[in-house]
Amino acid sequence: MRKLLPFIFILMLMFGCKEQEEQPLSFSSQDISEVIAEMTDIMVNDVTNPPLAARFFSYATLAGYEVMAQNDSSRQSMYGVLNEYPKIEKPAGLTGYSPELSALLAMMETAKKMQPSGALLDAYEQQFLDSLRNAGVSVEVVTNSLAYAQAVSIDILAYAKADKYNRISNYARYSPSEVEGTWHPTPPGFFAPVEPYFNTIRSFTLDTCAQFQPIPPVAFSKDKSSEFYTMLQQCQQKSADNLTEEEKNIAAFWDCNPFALQDNGHLMVGMKKISPGAHWLGITGIACKQANKSFSEAMEINTMVSVSLMDGFISCWDEKFRSNRIRPETAIRRYMDTSWKPFLQTPPFPEYLSGHSTISAASAVVLTHYFGENFKYADTVEVRYGLPAREFQSFQQAAIEAGVSRFYGGIHFMDAIDNGRTQGLQVGEWVLGKTGKAPAAEKGAIVQK
Numbered sequence: 001m002r003k004l005l006p007f008i009f010i011l012m013l014m015f016g017c018k019e020q021e022e023q024p025l026s027f028s029s030q031d032i033s034e035v036i037a038e039m040t041d042i043m044v045n046d047v048t049n050p051p052l053a054a055r056f057f058s059y060a061t062l063a064g065y066e067v068m069a070q071n072d073s074s075r076q077s078m079y080g081v082l083n084e085y086p087k088i089e090k091p092a093g094l095t096g097y098s099p100e101l102s103a104l105l106a107m108m109e110t111a112k113k114m115q116p117s118g119a120l121l122d123a124y125e126q127q128f129l130d131s132l133r134n135a136g137v138s139v140e141v142v143t144n145s146l147a148y149a150q151a152v153s154i155d156i157l158a159y160a161k162a163d164k165y166n167r168i169s170n171y172a173r174y175s176p177s178e179v180e181g182t183w184h185p186t187p188p189g190f191f192a193p194v195e196p197y198f199n200t201i202r203s204f205t206l207d208t209c210a211q212f213q214p215i216p217p218v219a220f221s222k223d224k225s226s227e228f229y230t231m232l233q234q235c236q237q238k239s240a241d242n243l244t245e246e247e248k249n250i251a252a253f254w255d256c257n258p259f260a261l262q263d264n265g266h267l268m269v270g271m272k273k274i275s276p277g278a279h280w281l282g283i284t285g286i287a288c289k290q291a292n293k294s295f296s297e298a299m300e301i302n303t304m305v306s307v308s309l310m311d312g313f314i315s316c317w318d319e320k321f322r323s324n325r326i327r328p329e330t331a332i333r334r335y336m337d338t339s340w341k342p343f344l345q346t347p348p349f350p351e352y353l354s355g356h357s358t359i360s361a362a363s364a365v366v367l368t369h370y371f372g373e374n375f376k377y378a379d380t381v382e383v384r385y386g387l388p389a390r391e392f393q394s395f396q397q398a399a400i401e402a403g404v405s406r407f408y409g410g411i412h413f414m415d416a417i418d419n420g421r422t423q424g425l426q427v428g429e430w431v432l433g434k435t436g437k438a439p440a441a442e443k444g445a446i447v448q449k
Contacts, residue, residue, distance in 0.1 A: 025101055025132075025137065027100040027101065027104065027295045028295055028298075029285065029288035029289055029294075030285070030289055031100075032104070033284075033289070035060075035104055036057065036060075036281050036285065036302065037285075038108075038121060039057065039111050039115065040275075040278040042118065042120050043056070043274070044258070044272050045120070047259065048116075049195060049259075049275070050256075050258070050275040050276050050277060050359075051194070051195045051314075054275075054277040054306065054310045054312075055114075055160075055163075055165065055201075056111060057278075057309065058204065058306040058307055059110055059114060059156055059157070059160045060107045060110045061302045062110075062159075062303055063107055063110040063153050063156040064103035065103070065300060066078070066088055066155075066156065067099055067103040067106050067149070067152055068099060068103050068296050068299045068300070070088075070090045072099070072296045074296070075299075076435075078435070081436065082204045082205060082307070083204060083205065086155055086158070088155045094144055095144070096141055096144045097141060097144035097147075097148050098145050100295050101145040102145045102146075102148040102149045103295075104128075105146050106148075106149040106150075106153050109149050109150055110156050110157060112125070113157055129142055129146070163202040164202060167200070168197045173192075174192065174196040174321075176193075177324060180220065182220075182325065182350075183324050183325065183327060183330075183349070183350035184330055185348060186327055186329050186330060186345075186348070188261050189259060189348070191259055191348035194347070194349045195317060196317075196321050196349075198313065198314060198318075199314055199317055199318035199321070201314070203311045203314045204307045204311055205307065205311055206315065211430075212423050212426040213318070213319060214319055214419040215419060217325050217413075217415055217416065218231060218413070218415050220326060222335055232331055232332060232336065234413075235328040235342075236332050236336055238342075238407060238408055238410050239342070239410065240341065240342075240343040240410075247408040248343065248408070249390075250401055250404070250408055251405045251406075251408040251409040252387060253382055253387055254276075254279070254406075255273060255405075256273055256275055257345060258274070259345070261345065272385060273385065276355065276356050276359055276360070276402075277309040280309065281302060281306065282381035283363070283377070283381060284301060284367065285298075285302075286377055286378070286381070287301075287370075287375060287395075288301060291375075293370075301367075305363050305367065307435070308365070308366050309363065311431060312358050312361075312423075312428075313358075315358065315423055315427055316358040316359070316420065317349075317355075319353050319423070320349055323350065324350045325416075326351060327350075327411065328346075329341070329410065341410075342411050344406075344409030345411075351411075351412060352419075353419055354417045356406050357402070357403035357406070357416070357417045357418075357421045357424060358420040358423050358427070359424060360398070361421045361423075361427075362425070362427040363424075363428070364396045364399035366437075368394070368396060369437060369438050371395070373394060373396075374394055376394075377391075379398065399424070400421070403417045
């Protein structure tokens with residue numbers, strides 16, 4: 001287990017005062033981030049793909065948010081707001097609980113039922129509860145808070161089950177097209193495409209998965225005077241040997257490829273990397289702590305970012321398997337240089353749009369709404385994976401860098417990056433509008449930021 005949660009020291013002080021009246025429990029945004037970090041560790045262990053990771057995060061945070069909405073008049077329930085979201089009743093007659101503790105436990109209860117290795121959260125939850133008891137929290141408060149969390153989690157899990165993700169396994173296995181210029185598996189793993197049917201599941205706010213369908217990609221062509229061939233040449237020039245140190249740093253920082261493999265001389269082993277959504281929720285935690293957001297505020301912000309991640313991935317994946325465009329690595333090796341390698345390993349799905357560009361822009365829109373246009377912060381999310389922190393002057397600056405990192409890495413063409421950003425901005429504004437956090441952007445409009 002990670003270091004004990006920050007509130008434990010506070011609890012020990014509170015309960016050491018021997019006051020007649022029991023003090024209310026107090027938690028912070030860091031405690032939410034700690035649960036998300038535990039979920040992320042399990043996703044790294046399970047090699048959870050990026051869209052699916054967003055799905056896990058969104059339902060877990062919704063469970064926590066629902067508890068807060070039932071106990072904080074400044075938070076609105078998502079009933080009647082998110083697509084098909086159920087009316088979840090507060091457990092009748094339940095007293096003597098902590099809403100914040102229940103929210104954290106609701107996240108854990110939901111995550112451990114949804115994630116393949118979610119049982120690993122059992123030990124974390126048990127240690128979490130033991131630390132509370134050791135700090136003097138009454139058995140009644142712990143027991144009732146857990147009962148509340150489990151009741152809400154049951155309803156959220158039923159909501160999750162109804163999104164039809166469980167039907168995807170019944171669909172026909174996706175086969176790469178034989179049409180020239182379309183996607184094919186890439187080395188070194190030659191993995192099958194990730195989530196080709198992700199656009200069939202229910203979104204949270206979108207009217208349809210194609211609501212923000214982008215303009216078509218630049219058409220594939222082997223003609224050396226064509227626009228596509230020019231983009232191909234641009235990518236070819238961004239080989240590992242031609243990148244500046246800063247470009248390499250940017251590409252590595254935003255890699256977030258759970259499928260990356262490393263040759264240790266005997267066999268290919270997976271490298272520990274988080275998903276793009278986990279990175280942006282890490283940024284969310286940094287911002288909430290830096291701005292001293294309350295627990296309730298942080299619960300809302302993490303939930304809105306998670307919802308934007310989910311709907312961003314649905315939008316992006318809908319386009320990926322519509323345009324089904326070839327990756328730079330495949331095209332360069334086939335038509336230009338058989339020995340060429342990108343700086344980053346190519347992830348296993350079609351090229352257009354850039355998923356990083358889409359979900360980074362969407363997340364940045366949501367975070368900018370809560371923290372402002374010029375929120376300066378140090379992104380330390382990747383430090384535990386051996387990468388130094390990077391400084392940003394705004395969330396949009398970070399989102400733009402995340403997008404262009406894919407060009408430096410040699411895994412995306414620039415139109416996929418630019419148009420992915422446009423789609424992400426639209427999704428982010430739409431999520432804020434549909435949830436009542438900000439005026440809705442006009443449907444289908446291009447949001448410039």
